[in-house]
Amino acid sequence: MSRQIVSVVGGKEAAVAGTYTSLNPARTGEVVARVGLADAGTFAAACRTAKEAQREWARVPAPVRGRVIASIGRLVEANAERLARLVTEEIGKPYAEALGEVREIVDTCDFFLGEGRRLYGQTVPSEMPDKNLFTFRNPIGVAAVVTAGNFPVAVPSWYLVPALLCGNAVVWKPAEYAAASAEAMFRLFTASGLPDGVLNIVFAGGADTFDGLELALGEGTVQKVGFTGSSEVGRKVGELAGRHLQSACLELGGKNPMVIMPDADLDLAVEGALFSGFGTAGQRCTSLGTVIVHESVHDEFVERFARALHAADIGDPAGDVLAGPLLDQKFADRYEEFLTWLQPHHKVASGNVGRITEDNPRGDFDGGEGLYYHPVIVDGVQPGDRLFLEETFGPIVGVTSFATLDEAIELANLPGYGLSSSIYTTNAKHAFRFREGISAGMVSVNNSTSGAEAHLPFGGNGKSGNGSRQSGMWVLDQFTRWQSMNWDHSGRLQKAQMDVAEIEPDLDFRLP
Numbered sequence: 001m002s003r004q005i006v007s008v009v010g011g012k013e014a015a016v017a018g019t020y021t022s023l024n025p026a027r028t029g030e031v032v033a034r035v036g037l038a039d040a041g042t043f044a045a046a047c048r049t050a051k052e053a054q055r056e057w058a059r060v061p062a063p064v065r066g067r068v069i070a071s072i073g074r075l076v077e078a079n080a081e082r083l084a085r086l087v088t089e090e091i092g093k094p095y096a097e098a099l100g101e102v103r104e105i106v107d108t109c110d111f112f113l114g115e116g117r118r119l120y121g122q123t124v125p126s127e128m129p130d131k132n133l134f135t136f137r138n139p140i141g142v143a144a145v146v147t148a149g150n151f152p153v154a155v156p157s158w159y160l161v162p163a164l165l166c167g168n169a170v171v172w173k174p175a176e177y178a179a180a181s182a183e184a185m186f187r188l189f190t191a192s193g194l195p196d197g198v199l200n201i202v203f204a205g206g207a208d209t210f211d212g213l214e215l216a217l218g219e220g221t222v223q224k225v226g227f228t229g230s231s232e233v234g235r236k237v238g239e240l241a242g243r244h245l246q247s248a249c250l251e252l253g254g255k256n257p258m259v260i261m262p263d264a265d266l267d268l269a270v271e272g273a274l275f276s277g278f279g280t281a282g283q284r285c286t287s288l289g290t291v292i293v294h295e296s297v298h299d300e301f302v303e304r305f306a307r308a309l310h311a312a313d314i315g316d317p318a319g320d321v322l323a324g325p326l327l328d329q330k331f332a333d334r335y336e337e338f339l340t341w342l343q344p345h346h347k348v349a350s351g352n353v354g355r356i357t358e359d360n361p362r363g364d365f366d367g368g369e370g371l372y373y374h375p376v377i378v379d380g381v382q383p384g385d386r387l388f389l390e391e392t393f394g395p396i397v398g399v400t401s402f403a404t405l406d407e408a409i410e411l412a413n414l415p416g417y418g419l420s421s422s423i424y425t426t427n428a429k430h431a432f433r434f435r436e437g438i439s440a441g442m443v444s445v446n447n448s449t450s451g452a453e454a455h456l457p458f459g460g461n462g463k464s465g466n467g468s469r470q471s472g473m474w475v476l477d478q479f480t481r482w483q484s485m486n487w488d489h490s491g492r493l494q495k496a497q498m499d500v501a502e503i504e505p506d507l508d509f510r511l512p
């Protein structure tokens with residue numbers, strides 16, 4: 001029996017203006033949820049409700065808010081298998097990965113529950129006597145958070161958990177095709193005792209969300225926009241926020257490079273390339289885009305990589321597989337377009353290309369009713385190719401070669417993204433030179449481009465984002481604003497820069 005879900009604003013079900021059907025991408029005949037969609041007006045109303053609720057929530061002492069985060073972590077942990085099963089059912093993520101994704105929420109809660117007892121401000125010395133200076137972290141107000149469905153629960157938790165901990169209210173708009181997973185997570189969050197209106201969930205289409213956000217920003221009910229999704233939409237969201245003098249927290253696409261040096265452990269590099277290129281069917285923002293392999297080991301690497309891919313299991317995500325289907329029909333359609341970027345100078349090193357069907361099977365797997373695609377390794381990609389320059393969300397990895405490390409770094413930076421990156425080398429000098437030269441926000445050494453831990457700064461530069469960082473203590477700057485306070489208890493007006501004591505130095509002094 002499929003679920004019926006609707007937006008919840010201020011603890012109440014919100015009006016429905018349209019419908020969406022979330023399907024199981026492994027068996028597209030199966031309905032996971034029927035989703036009632038809200039319109040732009042409801043989105044803006046949710047932001048007004050959040051604004052009302054935020055005032056009281058900000059007055060709850062931060063350590064008490066930290067206890068609420070602790071409860072959320074416990075609730076998620078106790079429901080981990082159920083939530084992971086639902087994620088697998090709704091977006092086709094292999095169960096082991098889905099369980100890892102749920103773990104990431106718990107890790108995030110573990111980190112922030114203690115932050116409730118820190119949220120440190122500073123005491124700062126004044127330039128004048130009998131005066132004290134302080135800094136405080138203030139909540140920003142309301143965060144409107146729009147998230148993608150490839151990480152339908154972990155990535156939203158990177159916004160929701162710190163935003164709530166810091167004393168903000170949230171209006172969360174998850175991806176429609178991952179609505180049931182999002183709604184389940186919302187239920188777990190609200191079961192922690194969060195007051196109504198502090199966390200609201202709005203299901204809406206992209207255009208309605210954008211219009212609703214514009215209305216809300218105009219009404220002054222949103223102080224922070226968080227967006228995870230494509231660079232194209234991120235640009236529009238960033239522009240809209242900028243018009244309202246706000247800097248959005250943007251987590252966008254990537255064309256994540258992996259450089260393989262001649263001194264690399266090739267088997268390790270193959271393992272890393274296989275997981276980061278084809279795990280999650282290549283649908284992480286941190287997924288591997290292009291392998292940039294030294295010319296002396298190029299042929300050997302491509303052969304081993306293709307062999308490893310051939311041996312990998314693709315199939316029912318409930319089982320022990322490297323990858324399941326694509327997330328949703330929309331992603332399958334887009335992926336088919338990426339495949340048209342293949343050109344005669346490219347060499348497909350992996351076998352069949354396109355949708356896995358009875359006529360185009362992968363071994364004895366015919367894909368059934370699922371959105372399964374052959375994973376593709378494309379050798380010979382060149383710097384001018386779309387396959388080299390643009391994100392190709394899906395199971396396709398390009399390979400190109402280089403002669404010097406400087407050339408490899410230049411190639412790695414060329415597409416203009418800057419999310420994640422990786423180098424395989426046994427030489428520390430190479431690793432540090434790469435780190436210095438790469439434009440990415442995240443660098444792996446002898447590790448896959450994906451799989452960041454939940455308490456390091458996560459985010460990108462260039463087309464991957466506007467420099468905002470999520471996770472760990474760094475995200476606090478997204479969800480709080482610094483306030484400085486000075487308190488003069490001298491009983492007179494002491495003017496800064498003017499009434500400051502001076503100690504005269506003898507600047508002509510020289511050592512004999």
Ligand code: UN1
Pocket residue numbers: 150151155228283284285286449450451452453
């Ligand atoms: C994403 O695809 O939006 O680092 C996030 C990783 C995961 C998060 C990916 N922890 O691959």
